[in-house]
Amino acid sequence: MTALARLATLFRRAPMFRDRSNAIATALLGIAIAYAGFRFVEWGIVNAIWSLPQEAGSQACRATRGQGACWAVIAERFRFIVCGAYPFDQQWRPACACLLFLVLYVASTIRTLWNWRLLALWIALPAAAVTLLRGGLFGISYVPSEFWGGLPLTFLLSTVGFAAAFPFAVALALGRRAELPAVKGVCIAYIELVRGIPLVTFLFMASVMFPLFVPQGVTIDKLLRAQIAIVLVIAAYVAEVLRGGLQAVPKAQYEAAASIGLSYWPSTMLIVLPQALRVSIPALVNTFIAFFKDTSLVIAIGLFDLLGAAKAVIVDAKWVGFGVEVYLFTALVYFVFCYGVSQYSRTLEISKTL
Amino acid sequence: MAVVVGFIAAIAFQAAANLRARGIASGFDFLDRTAGFEIARGPIDFSSRDTYARALFVGSINTFRVSLLGIALATALGVVLGVARLSSVWVIAAIAKGYLEVMRNTPLLLQLLFWYSLWQTLPAPPDALTPLPGVFLCFRGLFVPSPVWQTDYPWISIERPALAGFGFQGGASVSPEFAALLAGLTMYTAALIGEIVRGGILAVDKGQSEAAAALGLSRIRILRHVVLPQALRIIIPPTASQFLNLVKNSTLAVAIGYPDLISITNTTLNQTGQAIEAIGLAMAVYLAVSVSLSLAMNAYNAAILRRGERTT
Numbered sequence: 102m103t104a105l106a107r108l109a110t111l112f113r114r115a116p117m118f119r120d121r122s123n124a125i126a127t128a129l130l131g132i133a134i135a136y137a138g139f140r141f142v143e144w145g146i147v148n149a150i151w152s153l154p155q156e157a158g159s160q161a162c163r164a165t166r167g168q169g170a171c172w173a174v175i176a177e178r179f180r181f182i183v184c185g186a187y188p189f190d191q192q193w194r195p196a197c198a199c200l201l202f203l204v205l206y207v208a209s210t211i212r213t214l215w216n217w218r219l220l221a222l223w224i225a226l227p228a229a230a231v232t233l234l235r236g237g238l239f240g241i242s243y244v245p246s247e248f249w250g251g252l253p254l255t256f257l258l259s260t261v262g263f264a265a266a267f268p269f270a271v272a273l274a275l276g277r278r279a280e281l282p283a284v285k286g287v288c289i290a291y292i293e294l295v296r297g298i299p300l301v302t303f304l305f306m307a308s309v310m311f312p313l314f315v316p317q318g319v320t321i322d323k324l325l326r327a328q329i330a331i332v333l334v335i336a337a338y339v340a341e342v343l344r345g346g347l348q349a350v351p352k353a354q355y356e357a358a359a360s361i362g363l364s365y366w367p368s369t370m371l372i373v374l375p376q377a378l379r380v381s382i383p384a385l386v387n388t389f390i391a392f393f394k395d396t397s398l399v400i401a402i403g404l405f406d407l408l409g410a411a412k413a414v415i416v417d418a419k420w421v422g423f424g425v426e427v428y429l430f431t432a433l434v435y436f437v438f439c440y441g442v443s444q445y446s447r448t449l450e451i452s453k454t455l
Numbered sequence: 456m457a458v459v460v461g462f463i464a465a466i467a468f469q470a471a472a473n474l475r476a477r478g479i480a481s482g483f484d485f486l487d488r489t490a491g492f493e494i495a496r497g498p499i500d501f502s503s504r505d506t507y508a509r510a511l512f513v514g515s516i517n518t519f520r521v522s523l524l525g526i527a528l529a530t531a532l533g534v535v536l537g538v539a540r541l542s543s544v545w546v547i548a549a550i551a552k553g554y555l556e557v558m559r560n561t562p563l564l565l566q567l568l569f570w571y572s573l574w575q576t577l578p579a580p581p582d583a584l585t586p587l588p589g590v591f592l593c594f595r596g597l598f599v600p601s602p603v604w605q606t607d608y609p610w611i612s613i614e615r616p617a618l619a620g621f622g623f624q625g626g627a628s629v630s631p632e633f634a635a636l637l638a639g640l641t642m643y644t645a646a647l648i649g650e651i652v653r654g655g656i657l658a659v660d661k662g663q664s665e666a667a668a669a670l671g672l673s674r675i676r677i678l679r680h681v682v683l684p685q686a687l688r689i690i691i692p693p694t695a696s697q698f699l700n701l702v703k704n705s706t707l708a709v710a711i712g713y714p715d716l717i718s719i720t721n722t723t724l725n726q727t728g729q730a731i732e733a734i735g736l737a738m739a740v741y742l743a744v745s746v747s748l749s750l751a752m753n754a755y756n757a758a759i760l761r762r763g764e765r766t767t
Contacts, residue, residue, distance in 0.1 A: 122543070122544060123543070123544050123545055123546075126544040126546050126547060127544075127545070127546050130546045130547070130550070131546070134546075134550075166576070167576070287459070294742070297699075297741065297742050297745040297746070298703075298738050298741050298742065298745075299703040299704070299706040299717070299741060300703075300706075301706040301707070301709060301717055302706065302717065302734060302737060302738055302741065305717070305720075305721060305724075305730075305734060306730075306734055309724060309730040309734075310730045310731060310734055312473075313470045313473050313474065313730065313731065314466050314469055314470050314473075315469065390560075394561070394562035394563070395562065397562040397564045397565060398564060398707070398710075400564065400710055401709050401710060408562060408564060408565055408568070412568060412710075415572070422575060422576070424568065424569070424571070424572025424573075424575065425569065425572050425573055425576060427572075428565060428568055428569040428572055429569070431565060432561045432565055432566075432569065435560065435561045435562060435565060436557065436560045436561050439559075439560035439561070440556060440560045443559070443560060
């Protein structure tokens, strides 16, 4: 068989040319996609401005508006988008904090660590990251939380939110199945109430209502208040996920635990919960992605996470109107992370050995 | 139980003391006071001389307007996407898959800000795009001709928008904030509904569509008369929760300046200081919407199940 014939066979077997309707659709849509792709490459690469000379204004970019993208805004403001308003000479600290979080996420995929070690990591690494950002210890300078921003803040809010919500969520999920009507009622009311109210409302509560509920003179910083609100909300959603996991544990497991004389707590802690948690892992990963994205709502109360920092870039008079470029870049960062995690979650769902 | 009650009582006591110390009034008297701020033009007239109560009402209407439109559009687009994902045409299925991944893996708030920024790159009013005669598209919004009722013959006339000052006067308009919010909510929710529709269709036994094909029904008719009615039972409960999510997500309006209930609540509490009452009202509205929507969906779901039982 000649190379050409082999190529033709390959072509005919490709999914887009399986049969006549496929071939026609591929041809028609292919032209449209090729045209859109061509226009995008023309805008985003060929006519794009990648950098501007130092101290130059953005006139060059404004002149090519509509014809070419202005990636110079990313080049110039990259450090701000990633690290926020953190002191410039200290930005190795947010960078290391991001690295710590990434180590945590990678470690979470290693199954031999799926025991108390993972729990220890989820406490130790976020704590280390916060210490690094905060400073005031080991000779590194103290940086107040209003200067924290960018990617480490996004990692921080979602990871600490998830870790701190977890014990609370376990309690809520178990409470929902409790036999005491009062406990059961409170847990159901909490879960349903929190899930019925938008997250933004909770953030506003944390921002403006919380100071009314603590004694005068006591101030808790805004970031911590937002973090507490996020923890309280995540707990309700994770509790629902765990409820599904608890329901998936066969009744025989409870009965077997009871038959060897285990009372409620030992049987829950040793028999039921470990199985329920394993079943819930894919759903937990999906919840984590959802809140990784949703922590961006802290913009509404004036915190600068990754998206908040990006939004702040285009407030600057020099870069007003370049939102499309800035948001495309930010979207890419979110997409790479969330897509990666969701693909991992897919492999978990498919594998039967959970 | 005693601990919880005691804790709540302590907090309430503290809050009352704090409110007194700061000279913040409590109660709902503020609702009758003059708001003093403007709200962008909407279906209900509002001026800065109107009361807070009216402002919050306008905000609720704006929330309902964008939510209901979003739900209708997202359902329609979602069904199309769900069917497209299962298309035997590879390119169509691939496009639907790619769309889903982009929507699902970026924050909705980012998508809203992106659509809003994209709209801002449109030309200024004097150079507005005119895709159709009388229709103007510029960074201030979309302006279209609208019917105007008259007292004499021919009772109805068409009012065309005309360039005036910094924008257009007359006709009907869609603000960039509304358009960006609606586009973002619709496109995001449609992707998620598409996945639910796809799951529902896949859950229908293959024998059903094969039997229908054996009877000689066309592919479209099989989908319309055999597969979708059965899939609907699986599709409705998760779709209902997507509708609820859409209503809750409409609060992201606050980031792009669309005057929804939350953004007006925010202005109100900043001006009056009465955070507890204002947030309490907003929460009550969202809870009421959530509860009534889920009751309605449960009733519809029950009706579908009953109909299914009758026919089988």
